[in-house]
Amino acid sequence: MGHGxxxxxxxxxxxxxxxxxxxxWSPEGQRLIRRARERILSGENGSSPDGLVRxxxxxxxxxxxxxxxxxxxxxxxAADPDRAGTPRLLRAAEPVLDRLVGQLAGTSTAVVLADxxxxxxxxxxxxxxxxxxxxxxxxxxxxxxxxxxxxxxxxGTVVEERRPTLIVGGEHYQDVMQDFTCVxxxxxxxxxxxxxxxxxLTCASRDTNELLLPLLTEAVREIEVRLREQATxxxxxxxxxxxxxxxxxxxxxxxxxxxxxxxxxxxxxQLFEPADHALLWDxxxxxxxxxxxxxxxxxxxxxxxxxARCAPVDSGGPWPAxxxxxxxxxxxxxxxxxxxxxxxxxxxxxxxxxELGGPMLLHGEPGVGxxxxxxxxxxxxxxGPCTVVDCRAPGGTADLAGALADPDATVVxxxxxxxxxxxxxxxxxxxxxxxxxxxxxxxDGRPGGxxxxxxxxxxxxPLRDRAADLPGLVExxxxxxxxxxxxxxxxxxxxxxxxxxxxxxxxxxELRRVLATAVVTAMHFDIGVRHxxxxxxxxxxxxxxxxxxxxxxxxxxAALEKAGGNKDRAAAxxxxxxxxxxxxxxxxxxx
Numbered sequence: 013m014g015h016g017x018x019x020x021x022x023x024x025x026x027x028x029x030x031x032x033x034x035x036x037w038s039p040e041g042q043r044l045i046r047r048a049r050e051r052i053l054s055g056e057n058g059s060s061p062d063g064l065v066r067x068x069x070x071x072x073x074x075x076x077x078x079x080x081x082x083x084x085x086x087x088x089x090a091a092d093p094d095r096a097g098t099p100r101l102l103r104a105a106e107p108v109l110d111r112l113v114g115q116l117a118g119t120s121t122a123v124v125l126a127d128x129x130x131x132x133x134x135x136x137x138x139x140x141x142x143x144x145x146x147x148x149x150x151x152x153x154x155x156x157x158x159x160x161x162x163x164x165x166x167x168g169t170v171v172e173e174r175r176p177t178l179i180v181g182g183e184h185y186q187d188v189m190q191d192f193t194c195v196x197x198x199x200x201x202x203x204x205x206x207x208x209x210x211x212x213l214t215c216a217s218r219d220t221n222e223l224l225l226p227l228l229t230e231a232v233r234e235i236e237v238r239l240r241e242q243a244t245x246x247x248x249x250x251x252x253x254x255x256x257x258x259x260x261x262x263x264x265x266x267x268x269x270x271x272x273x274x275x276x277x278x279x280x281x282q283l284f285e286p287a288d289h290a291l292l293w294d295x296x297x298x299x300x301x302x303x304x305x306x307x308x309x310x311x312x313x314x315x316x317x318x319x320a321r322c323a324p325v326d327s328g329g330p331w332p333a334x335x336x337x338x339x340x341x342x343x344x345x346x347x348x349x350x351x352x353x354x355x356x357x358x359x360x361x362x363x364x365x366x367e368l369g370g371p372m373l374l375h376g377e378p379g380v381g382x383x384x385x386x387x388x389x390x391x392x393x394x395x396g397p398c399t400v401v402d403c404r405a406p407g408g409t410a411d412l413a414g415a416l417a418d419p420d421a422t423v424v425x426x427x428x429x430x431x432x433x434x435x436x437x438x439x440x441x442x443x444x445x446x447x448x449x450x451x452x453x454x455x456d457g458r459p460g461g462x463x464x465x466x467x468x469x470x471x472x473x474p475l476r477d478r479a480a481d482l483p484g485l486v487e488x489x490x491x492x493x494x495x496x497x498x499x500x501x502x503x504x505x506x507x508x509x510x511x512x513x514x515x516x517x518x519x520x521x522e523l524r525r526v527l528a529t530a531v532v533t534a535m536h537f538d539i540g541v542r543h544x545x546x547x548x549x550x551x552x553x554x555x556x557x558x559x560x561x562x563x564x565x566x567x568x569x570a571a572l573e574k575a576g577g578n579k580d581r582a583a584a585x586x587x588x589x590x591x592x593x594x595x596x597x598x599x600x601x602x603x
Contacts, residue, residue, distance in 0.1 A: 036064045037180055037220050046182040046190070049073060053083060068173060069164065069183045075172065075535045076163030076185045084187055086150050086162055101125070101199065101209045102133050104238040109136060112231050120219060124151055124212040129542060130158035130167040133209070149189050151214065160533075162186055166194025166212045172537070174198055174207060176225060181217035193220040197232045202240040203251045203273070211235065249333035251275060253325045257336055265318070268325065269293060270334030274505065280339065288312050289505030290512065291483045296322045296335040303332065309342060311356075317342040355481040358472065362389055365468040371441055371448040373428075373463060375455045376472035379521030382451040385472060386424045389449065396420030396446075403427050403462075412437070416444040424449045428462045441465050475516040475523065482512050482523075489524050490539075493531050501531055503539045510541050510549050546573050550602045568596055 035041045041064050048065045052073045076083075105125055112123055116138035124146075125134040132153050137143060146152065150162070159168040163185025170177045178195045196212040213228050215221075243251075254268030254275040265280035274289045291312070299306045305323040312318060318339040327333035365372060366389050374382040383400060390398040399415045404427045415423050425441075428450035441448050442465045450462060455469055475482070486503050494500040503511070507530075516522055526548055527539075534543040541549050550569060567586065575581035583593040596602075 036066075036183075037217075042180070042182045042217070049182060049185070053077065066183075068169075068177070069179070071535075072159065072164040072169045072172065073185055076159055078532065078535070079160045079163075081159070081161065081163040081185060083163065083185055086186060086188060100242065101127060101235075101239070104242050105134070105199075105209075105211070105235045108231050108234045108238070109134060112136075113138065120215055122146055122151070122214045124167065124214060126157065126167045126171075126210045126212065128171065128207045128209055129156065130171045130210065131156045132167070145192075146214070149186070149192065159185075162189075165189060166196035166214065167210050170196035170198055170210045170212075171207065172535070176229065178220075178225060180220050191217055193217045193224075195224045195228055197225070197228045199232050199235055199239075202236050203243060203247055203275070208239065246270065246327050246333035247273060249325050249327045250336075253333075253336050257338065265339040266336065267292065267339070268334065268336045269296070271509075273334070283312055283316050283318065283339065283341070285312070285483075285487060285502060288483065290508040291480075292320075292337060293505075294480075295320075296337060298322075299324045299335050300332050310339075355478055355485070358385070358470070359388070362470055363392070365470055366393060366447070368468050370467035371444070371450060371465045373450045373452065373455065373466035373469040374472055375452045375469060377474045377519055378453060379519035380472045380474055381520045382472050383424060383426060384520070386422070386449040386451065390422035390424075390447070393447070396422070398422045398424065400424040400426065404430050413440060416440050416446050416448070419445040421446040422449065423447070424451065425462065426451050428452050429454060429456070438462050438465060475519045479512055483508055485520065485523065486511065486527065489520075489527050490531070493524075493528055501534060501537060501539055504541070507539050507541050507544060510544060513550060514548055546577070564596070565602065568593065569602060572602070 036045060044064050048070075052070065102125065109123060109125060113136035116123065119138035120142060122135060122137040122142050122145075124132055126132045132151060132155050134153060135143075135146060135151060137146070150157065157165050157167040159165075159172055162168065164179060165184055165186070166177065166179050169179065176195070176197045178193070180193045182190055184190055184192065184194075192214055193216070194212055194214050196210045198207055199209045199211055200206065201208050211228055211232050213224050215224070250268045250270060250273055254266065254277075257266045257268070258277045265283055266277045267280045267284070268275045269289065269292065271293055276284055292310070295308065295310060296306075299322045303324055305321065307319070307321050310318055310320050319342050320337055320339045322335050322337045324332035325334050325336055362374075362385055374385055376382055386400075387398060396418055397415070397420075399412075399421065401412065401424065403425050412423065415421055423444070423446050425448065429452040441462060448465075450466055452463060455471070456463065475485075478485075483503075486508065490501050490503065511523070511526070518525070526545055529545050530539045530543045534540070547569070568582070571582035571585050572579070575585065579593055579597070583589060586593065588596075
């Protein structure tokens with residue numbers, strides 16, 4: 013049993029606590045927790061007597077199970093050379109870590125530092141003999157211990173939960189981790205409050221002590237102070253300008269941002285969704301490019317219309333640090349233009365054309381949302397049922413006479429250009445009392461066919477031509493995908509930027525499928541780039557690519573997908589060196 017001096021100067025005892033240990037730390041409690049874990053792994057309820065299994069641990073077990081993690085086999089993969097070097101977090105943490113390991117000298121305690129994706133950057137131990145045990149659970153620099161790979165643990169689970177977490181023995185998901193206790197504390201950027209990394213203390217489960225968490229929390233505070241001291245000129249300039257504007261105009265919404273950072277006061281936070289970061293930055297680029305103040309009216313994700321004033325923030329160098337934006341709600345006035353006006357224009361035209369009466373045609377590429385638009389028109393103009401029929405399905409148009417005769421109903425005929433009709437249905441549609449909406453991939457059908465009955469037609473644009481609508485559309489789709497009794501997940505600005513770089517050949521249907529996958533991967537928490545399916549994570553390149561460069565970038569992305577993200581294997585498949593593929597990944601902005 014050892015001891016050490018805490019960062020605050022006091023003496024900390026390890027292996028003994030002044031208060032009785034929680035029941036879940038006892039051998040019997042650990043046995044019951046392991047039994048509960050086995051029940052969850054077999055698909056049963058994972059509850060245990062006396063509430064020994066904490067809700068956050070049970071939720072982590074279920075996330076691990078859904079990710080397909082094998083509890084009997086560690087699958088961390090090869091160390092990633094991209095994680096080598098001295099990133100900003102490691103530079104700030106090194107003096108604190110060295111002192112912490114010195115205080116733990118002679119104890120059976122190890123210290124591990126990981127980044128915001130649970131990739132291990134550094135490790136140290138009170139005794140060198142502990143490294144063999146750390147290697148056994150793959151707690152080595154360059155390895156990743158996120159939940160998707162290894163399940164519940166003191167790094168990956170903290171990344172998911174974004175809060176201090178103590179995981180004792182049997183609460184780990186992996187069998188090989190059952191003899192350890194891990195306590196992890198998130199490290200937050202002191203300016204943006206985004207997650208920078210995780211600091212973890214690991215010891216034998218028999219040495220679990222309630223003083224581990226305060227010791228670690230104090231070390232994290234020191235690291236966050238050093239992060240603030242090491243903030244870049246741009247970060248400091250953005251934050252200082254934000255503070256100055258917020259103090260002068262407390263009742264006005266103020267945001268200071270660049271492509272990576274966003275600071276908002278309480279008034280702006282009430283207007284903002286995560287999607288608005290990317291939307292606002294796209295609009296504000298003009299101020300950065302010109303170096304002058306710009307004004308405009310914007311429609312934010314939640315259909316809030318604001319009058320905005322945007323000014324560049326001087327960094328003392330050749331380029332602005334970003335922009336500061338002040339916003340005032342536009343007091344009920346409609347937005348006459350702005351990033352979200354494209355789809356709104358389609359909706360306005362659809363309503364005007366629907367008022368003409370008679371059959372209406374909506375045409376466009378597969379998956380653009382023609383049936384969704386038809387249902388939207390029905391909800392706003394009709395009170396009866398809405399019947400959707402696929403004209404290509406065998407017998408799909410049979411027995412429609414009753415629905416077409418109902419003046420309060422809407423009948424949507426999908427793929428109307430493919431109907432092989434003898435004229436009977438065409439006559440029914442031409443004389444229908446119900447509102448009839450035809451959908452087709454092209455505006456022209458067979459001569460004398462069903463499309464000839466349409467008295468108005470509207471082209472529904474593909475998603476690639478509605479890039480400004482993407483943030484609002486993502487918000488709507490996530491609302492539809494969210495459980496009725498649960499929180500609505502949100503998309504981070506970085507994830508929206510990655511989605512905006514995709515051409516979306518499958519249109520809205522493809523976007524819905526991607527978001528449905530991301531919602532499950534993120535377990536209904538906020539969606540980041542890492543939660544998107546492979547192939548949708550690459551952000552836009554820093555400049556337009558020539559045709560040859562685009563072909564080269566596509567080949568690298570395809571090779572990475574085929575290799576499961578392994579850069580060495582992808583480089584070998586392409587016949588290029590490892591250094592070359594790393595250089596090209598950075599050059600083309602491949603995430």
